[in-house]
Structure formats: structure tokens, C-alpha cells
């Protein structure tokens with residue numbers, strides 16, 4: 001059996017008619033740049049989350065940049081973000097003129113550690129970008145309390161966390177602004193690049209809209225950038241949006257199967273969810289001391305896995321100038337050599353999940369215990 005890491009084509013086949021129809025409409029209308037499909041998606045996404053404004057743009061890295069410019073980040077301003085994440089967040093801070101200040105992650109949730117945020121605040125700190133990594137919300141109460149105490153803004157990086165909730169409230173509704181990616185493999189994915197910033201602040205939304213569209217149409221009130229979501233992507237997202245809740249539930253089902261079947265197998269640590277958080281499992285990330293050999297074993301068995309992320313950001317050459325050593329980020333350093341992302345997508349079958357956990361069981365030479373659990377858990381999907 002072969003199990004891909006994600007299977008976008010399998011999802012397309014389940015909604016082929018809607019997608020083909022949406023694409024045909026855009027072409028019939030030549031609504032390639034902006035237009036009604038983009039407006040409709042901005043409104044639908046804002047309504048889904050319960051925020052006032054959604055400003056669409058070309059991708060999420062642009063979204064973070066646009067938000068940081070809107071929040072008036074100046075040269076030398078320090079912006080705090082997570083040490084173990086995708087690089088876009090820190091890249092956007094630098095691009096906006098800010099200085100990246102990395103914080104260690106929390107042992108259980110892989111999200112930014114509020115205690116480390118507290119330690120990293122200086123008079124130059126202007127804001128915090130928590131990342132709801134893998135689909136689990138960061139500790140927003142603690143982060144918002146720190147932000148309030150020190151008069152900092154918050155931009156939530158929600159790239160991996162569409163419809164994730166903290167104390168029942170969607171992520172993306174806590175910060176001064178929040179950014180989403182609709183990269184094809186994200187929980188809500190376009191068929192190309194797309195992203196957005198959401199906010200409840202009308203003035204910020206207006207500024208960001210103007211900035212992202214060449215500083216204004218007709219009247220260029222400032223120099224901006226060109227960052228647009230195109231009509232095809234918006235029409236595809238409109239077609240997919242109604243399915244997002246069901247896809248999210250399907251991801252949770254897959255995760256529940258993995259959780260149950262991988263419990264006490266070898267030294268595998270399955271993902272933990274902190275209280276009051278609804279995880280949306282963009283990624284299902286286990287930890288094991290045997291990560292590299294297990295990964296090889298699974299590859300040979302036809303199971304694709306990914307390392308999210310191979311190194312914590314401070315340890316890439318891009319940030320060598322910051323002079324960080326593993327002791328500065330003990331949790332991220334510990335996790336970087338242990339994390340392994342297993343296949344995770346809504347269309348995964350029970351056979352696929354069973355196959356993967358059986359392979360992991362035989363890697364740890366515990367095939368019998370897995371077999372028993374698979375039988376007991378036959379109803380898991």
C-alpha cells in the first residue's frame with residue numbers, strides 16, 4: 001500500500017462538479033483579478049469567523065507583512081514569535097523592518113511559551129505573533145494578558161488553524177489582526193497561492209486594503225504593494241468553504257484513530273491537547289527518539305512523512321547572525337530531532353490508518369499489540 005502525505009486530488013474528486021463549475025464561471029466572466037468571487041470570499045470568511053473585515057491577498061507571508069506595515073512596525077522594533085515554526089512569520093517581520101525575537105515553545109502544545117515571551121520583552125518590543133502550530137491554538141489568555149500589560153499588539157498566524165478554537169472562540173478573532181494561508185495543502189486550500197488578513201479594526205482594514213492594492217485605485221495616496229487574491233482562487237475557496245467543517249471533523253476522526261492505536265507503542269508520544277483548545281490537525285505530529293530510522297522504515301513501506309520542522313528557526317543559516325545555541329530554546333531543540341508528521345487529510349481511509357500504525361508497530365517490534373488494538377478499534381472510522 002502507498003499512503004501519500006496529503007492527497008489533494010482525492011479531495012478534488014469529491015467536489016469535482018462544484019470546482020469545475022466555479023472555474024468555468026470565472027473564465028466565462030473573465031473575473032480573473034478581484035471581482036465578485038473575491039468579494040464574496042472576503043465576506044464569507046469574515047462571517048465564518050465572526051470578524052468585521054477580511055482583506056484578501058496573494059499568500060499568507062504577504063498577509064503578515066501587510067498587517068505589520070498596517071501596525072506601523074518601524075526599523076529596530078522588536079517582534080516576538082515562535083522559535084519552532086515555518087519561516088514566513090519571521091521573514092515577514094524582517095521584511096517589515098522589525099527585529100525578530102524568538103521564543104521557545106511549550107513542551108506539550110508546540111506553541112509559543114508565554115513564560116518565555118515575558119522574559120524576552122524589552123523597551124523595543126512592539127508586538128507578538130503567536131502561531132497556532134499544527135492546528136492547535138496557542139495559549140491566548142496568557143498571551144493577551146502579557147500584550148495588555150506591555151501595550152503590545154498581537155497578530156495571530158492562523159496558517160494551520162482554520163476553525164480551531166480557544167475557549168470556544170475561533171482563532172483569528174483574538175489579536176489586533178490575524179493572517180490565514182490558503183496554500184493548497186492547508187485545511188482550507190486554494191489551487192495556487194492565496195491568503196488574507198482579518199481584523200475587527202475598520203481603519204486598519206482600510207489601510208491594509210489600500211496598501212495591498214498599489215496604495216489605492218485611481219488616487220495613489222501612498223506607495224503600496226501588489227498583493228491580490230485572484231478570482232479563480234477565490235471561486236475555488238467559495239466552493240470549498242461549505243465543506244470545511246466536515247473536513248475538520250474528518251481530520252479529528254483520523255487523529256482520534258492515531259491517538260488510540262499509537263498509545264503505548266514504542267516510545268511514541270502522540271500529540272497532546274491543552275485544556276480549552278479545539279485542535280484542527282493541520283498536521284498530526286508524533287515524537288520519538290527513533291525518528292530518523294522510523295521515517296526511513298515508513299518510506300520503504302510506502303508511507304510518506306514530513307518533518308515539521310527539521311530545525312527550529314534560530315538554527316538555520318538565515319538566523320546564524322543572531323548567535324543562538326540550543327540552550328536558548330531547550331524545548332524547540334529537543335523537539336526538532338523528534339517530531340515526525342504522519343499522513344493527515346480528511347479523505348484518509350481506515351485501511352490507510354491501520355496500515356500506517358501496523359507499520360509503526362512492526363518497526364517497534366510490537367506487531368501483536370497493534371493487531372489487537374486494530375481489531376478492538378475496528379469501528380474507529
Ligand SMILES: *Cc1c(COP(=O)(O)O)cnc(C)c1O
Pocket residue numbers: 059060061062085086088089131157159160180181182183193194195
Ligand atoms: C503555510 C504557512 C505560512 C505561509 O503561508 P503562505 O500562504 O505559503 O505564504 C505561514 N506560517 C505558517 C505557520 C504556515 O504553515
